[in-house]
Amino acid sequence: MTPVTRPVEIVTSAHDRVYRGLRTRIMLGQIAPGEALTLRGIGKEFEVSMTPAREAVRRLVAEGALSMSSSGRVQTPELSNERIEELAALRSLIEVELASRALPRAHIALIDRLQTINGTIAEVVRDRDAVGYIRSNLEFHRTLYLRAQAPAMLAMAETVWLQLGPTMRALYGRLRRSEAPQFHRLIIAALKAGDEPGLRLAVRSDVTQGLKMLAS
Amino acid sequence: MTPVTRPVEIVTSAHDRVYRGLRTRIMLGQIAPGEALTLRGIGKEFEVSMTPAREAVRRLVAEGALSMSSSGRVQTPELSNERIEELAALRSLIEVELASRALPRAHIALIDRLQTINGTIAEVVRDRDAVGYIRSNLEFHRTLYLRAQAPAMLAMAETVWLQLGPTMRALYGRLRRSEAPQFHRLIIAALKAGDEPGLRLAVRSDVTQGLKMLAS
DNA sequence: ATCCGCGCAATGTGATCACAATCCGCGACG
DNA sequence: CGTCGCGGATTGTGATCACATTGCGCGGAT
Helix, strand or coil: CCCCCCCCCCCCCHHHHHHHHHHHHHHCCCCCCCCEECHHHHHHHHCCCHHHHHHHHHHHHHCCCCEECCCCCEECCCCCHHHHHHHHHHHHHHHHHHHHHHHHHCCHHHHHHHHHHHHHHHHHHHCCCHHHHHHHHHHHHHHHHHCCCCHHHHHHHHHHHHHHHHHHHHHHHCCCCCCCCHHHHHHHHHHHHCCHHHHHHHHHHHHHHHHHHHCC | CCCCCCCCCCCCCHHHHHHHHHHHHHHCCCCCCCCEECHHHHHHHHCCCHHHHHHHHHHHHHCCCCEECCCCCEECCCCCHHHHHHHHHHHHHHHHHHHHHHHHHCCHHHHHHHHHHHHHHHHHHHCCCHHHHHHHHHHHHHHHHHCCCCHHHHHHHHHHHHHHHHHHHHHHHCCCCCCCCHHHHHHHHHHHHCCHHHHHHHHHHHHHHHHHHHCC
């Protein structure tokens, strides 16, 4: 048999697989707030022992994506309104800065990609696909912010998204159709025009919009 | 023997003791950038096995306080100038907001405490005590920000401090004496006057000041 | 029917161990 | 004297296990 060149096998540690798996699920709102998790259950699901499961959980707890009772029981946190307001303010602060830094580097290919993602958002909103909505919404923001070339800031922003994940799902359930990409269009318009104040306002509005009604 | 009421023993898990121990040391700049750590070494030092040591290290890696080579070797990170600039920008964003939120709640007792801490800073600067300087500087900021009643924001700010820890030490080595509390005095003055724009500027200056020269 | 205990099952914690990867120092060779 | 290579020692990883704690369901009493 002739040797076949195959894609390089990315060896990723067990704890990292578990971490990323759980993280994605939390960020997309696939775990309800208050839902309980067990180390043995996670281990069985990812086919690893308790050790890497515990490491992944510990890390997510440290990032605020999970909460831990005094007895060590793990669940997704139920956020208070004050905390939601804080996290929304953090999103606003960091993401406005990221957008502002991305602006001078935003060329036409980026704007095209953002518009494509916006199209996807319209689709999933029409299909009432909550997880799809969150996924493509995050992709829209991440695509823009990647241009800022500011990995530490982006990481902070993602940590905030993560903390809001379980709660986010509840919000997008009561989303009115087609309301969604309104501020995204403003963001794109400001990018095209090179209008920094407009961009800052549009991002702040987009971030604040939904979360305000969530903290009601 | 008569039963004695004793202070409630705070049982803190092994991994948490290790985490806090390492975290404090890193934040105070007691570990040089690039210094290597081993799990067995940490375990021996804190008298625990490798398991809690690894959990603590993993958490610190997730928070950016330590870095890990592809082979799993652990050391404190050596920050690039770009990263330092980013972290300084994050400090500025978050801490200005925290100070602004603390302003309406800042009464005289708080200002007194801040002035006391400033006195301590003057002392340790005179004694060329770098670790003492970092410690009391952080205490000054934390004391102010605690009044903001914004735990999520404060946690973010502390994470940034943590990432800058190992590098910070290098900075304060080349500090000119008595230059230190200059911006702190401006902060206190703005607090007394209820001057929000002044406060924002003073905090931004204080945060940016040192880190600019560090990224040279 | 409801509430309270009791005991078992389930869970998190941390130690230990086997294993593979990797680093480092020593010696041989150019 | 410098450089390469090899082998032992060191290190991180993940599985497993014993143990303490906690939660929960079943049964009985009121």
